[in-house]
Amino acid sequence: MNEDVPTLFEWAGGTEALNRLTHTFYGKVSRDAIVGPVFKNMSPDHSAHVAAFIGEVFGGPKTYSEEHGGHREMVMHHLGKHLSEEQRRRWINLLTDAADEVGLPDDPEFRSAFTAYVEWGSRLARMNSNLGETCDPETEPMPAWGWGVPGGPYKPPSAK
Template sequence: MPTLFEHAGGERALHRLEDTFYSSVLADPLLQPLFGSGKPEHVDHLTAFTAESFGGPDTFSRELGFAHLIAVHRGLRITEQQRQRFVELYMAAMDAVGMPDDAPFREAVREHVEFGSHVAMQNSHATTDDELHPLREVPRWTWAGDEGPSA
């Protein structure tokens, strides 16, 4: 069975997805305050994170590290409404770029985004390291019914 990375179409397809998603976030009045005016490198970071999570190259871990991900979310105080909107826009971007629409793939992606957005929300409210989510590495996501996140 192919990895989620392979099924999605590899790095180029994921970059297109993250670019479309990021553009929608920057245009969304609920989420834009979390992202400011945007950062040009954000799409590349999102792509590297998703690719690694889905079984692709470990570029995110090698070049940025998970501590970077924790640091960018701290202090944002993400609300549940913002978290849900994030998931909604991500899934809409999947449709917009023509990602595979088979149910197992879509379910795995949704579970990944739901999990990650919960981790980000928890970390965004943490005032001490003890309040952070225990995840300290990029989760390796698999098809529904498999292991799910490795952490």
């Protein structure tokens, strides 16, 4: 990728913005009747860990890999949770609400990449949650997400 192109992590606003996102999001999750019950035992660090995970996927620091067990650990957290499609969809809807509420960039390019990643990741999380012991998390590398087909950050028409 061209060195002048910011990563999704940088464009999102870095660690501080992603922490704001997940903090607001898990507040909504914990109050929600559909998805709240599966998170009733989440740790106080949960939102910071998920922010670190997403940040790393988006090209930020490798904090989740270096300090929180890496991709394998994330997959392991979902095994046996038996998530339903209704719960996954609510998770996505609440995350999108939180993204708007905390003012994550709302340009078409960023939201396309963001939504593609969480749609993909949440479907894998749901699949893994129903796999039980047949899942081998070792074979799943940490994903690295980019801008995708839109091809880079939004540029206002006058800057093109």
